[in-house]
Amino acid sequence: QVQLNESGGESVQAGGSLRLSCAASGRTFSIYTRGWFRQAPGKEREFVAAITWNSGNTYYTDSVKGRFTISRDIAKNTVYLQMNSLKPEDTGVYYCAGDRSSVIVFRPLAYDYWGQGTQVTVSS
Secondary structure, eight states: OEEEEEEOOOEEETTOOEEEEEEEEESGGGOSEEEEEEEOTTSOOEEEEEEETTTOOEEEOGGGTTTEEEEEETTTTEEEEEEOSOOGGGOEEEEEEEEOOSSOOOOGGGOOEEOOOEEEEEEO
16 A cells, blocks of 8 residues: 655745645555646646656646646655745645556546645635
């Protein structure tokens, strides 16, 4: 089994920055891709960013390109999401996820492991 634990969510003003962390434990060698998703109230969970663990290739949804950066620390088995120039529409619960498949997909259902989520609130 794999455990994912997110942290770093806070309430910030628009234009501010946050860094989310996702620490993994357990059978993490099985994870090929680690991603971040978010879910706003009344909306479906959506893809934000992903990184392949071995090669470090990164992927972003269009709305965060140039503002968010996903990265990994292999020694700490941790993935980060640096979020700059935050907007109110970035508000939501942010989830860390792990996918065992080598096929890069952006659908939540494709991911095998999930964290409990961390709340990000951006006020205008």
